[in-house]
Amino acid sequence: MTAPRLLHPGAWWLWAVALAACALRTTNPVLLCLTIAVSGWVVVSRRTDVPWSRSFASFLRLGLIVIVVRLVFQILFGVRVSGTTLFSVPEVTLPSWAAGVSLGGPVTLESLMAALYQGLRLATVLACFGAATSLCSPYRMLRALPTVLYEAGVAVTVAFTFAPQAIVASRQVREARRLRGRSDRGIRAWSASALPVLEGALDRAVALAASMDSRGYGRRGGVSVSKRRRSVGLVLVGLVAIAIGSYGLLDPGAPAMFRIPALAVGVVALVGSLAASGRSVERTRYRPDPWVKPEWIVSLAGLIALASFVLAGRMSDALTPSTNPLEVPAVPIVAVIGLLVATLPAWFAPTPPTLATVSTSMAVAA
């Protein structure tokens, strides 16, 4: 086992995004539950001792809320489908021009199961995101970003630090409520603290972005205005194209045009922006995170899981079990093996340093 150190945040994010992409490819509840379990197991094994490492549980809770909301929406507004009627909600007959919308009506087991599968899929994606958030420091992720993204400085900072900051803020708000003798549980406490938590998290993220800006993050140096505009425009186009392209790659239902072509356009635009801004601005990195064997293992474990899902999707249609007629979901063994490979980081990633190991290593260095 290697000495305790922090894994490169990019490796954790790659692993988590690959798991989320697995979840997006399937509605099989067995595989989705296994994906949540795998991410949870790795988080418990390799998380650091910092405030945002608690965020996994919060994301699981958020996922539960998503499932419940999805089911309630299906019961109230969902498209009525045939099948075994469980119960009926009062039906509102809409005029003929709104015939495509249904309000109330018979609720069938089939429609509820379809809604449950979809809600579970979203909850799994949230769990994967929570795993990435609790496994690596958002500040390190910010440092590891490619230079091109510095253009979008504030937006990138807020995007990467908002969720962890929200976790920290919610803990502080809850502690403050408890110190004042108020309950920190239940719906009322939750609704009372929602606004301060969101506000606090955004304030912190923006403050961080401002302080980074004042220290030269995203600084352009002596570049002319027209050149700067051109490069900013290219970055914007490139980022949008990459967002569309990666969405197209992860969602198997997206049209082919939104996949590789969109990604290629984005990469070309970003490279063009780098060239347009010139190499006048030289950036250095202080103690960059290394990318060595454990990083490779973690990111490959995620990618192997994703590949196994793609393979399982090609081999059979067990990834999307039928809900109409309802069937017992089959378990594609290839996908299960892939997910088990994704648990490897729980053993092969280096253990994160605790306060004790940090002080001993500093003592050794001294």
Place this chain on the structure above:
Amino acid sequence: MLRAQVSRVCRAMALCCVVVMALMGLIATTSGRAEASSCSGPLSGGEIRVVIVVDAADFGGGSSAICLVVPTGTTGSQLLARRSAELGTGSVRYGSSGLLCAIDGLPATGCGDHNAGGFDYWGYFIGRSGSWVYGNINPFTRRLSDGDIEGWRYVRGGSGSAQDPAPRITPSQSLFPALAPNLPAVVEQPAVTSGNASSSSSSTAIDVGREATSESPESPDVVSMATTTLEPVAVEGIALASSRASDSTIGRWIAIAAVFLLIATMAGGAWIQTRRSR
């Protein structure tokens, strides 16, 4: 605090698993109704006669109209399932969103796919006073009444609006066979002999060949009528469920149990790990 949180997470996970498994257990208990009545015989109380037209000529299938006796309150989709069971053409296939994908196994794959700037899909039509009206209604919620005519046509490259072509068989009341005391609107009596309408379920099917799919099927002589006498079939759920609940289902349950055992092991291991680290 961390331990409490993790144990709560574990409990939530276990609860999720239990809920999922319980709901899946319900799958095995799907049930349906069985009935047998004749379209040309006298109707008993709580029964209605409806005609369902299915036009798959654009896909290479045929067009057919069949008269069925169904209980009052039957929906358009239940009628479709009933028709498939009567004709023995396999169950109607739906997508997970509830979109109807295939009738009589046509098309074998795909569901409402893009084609020629539009969609290939099964259009739903309702026969009103001799002509088809595009069904802007959910067939799962539309309740049929006596003398209704339902139409389904496989539309190629359709826009999903009232401009899409309707089934080629005109929805006239002549589609209903004779002997209809509850139906005063029968115009003419088709040459149909349905003698054995006693115990077995008799349904009248009208088949239109592929060559006879002219766009103006006003004259009923292109429509060749045939009387099919079917054995009473146990319709819907039970028959389908029993044919599916075979060995493969048991194997699937075992696989699911194995995976959930794995998940439980992971959750337990995670819990112990956090306990030890605190």
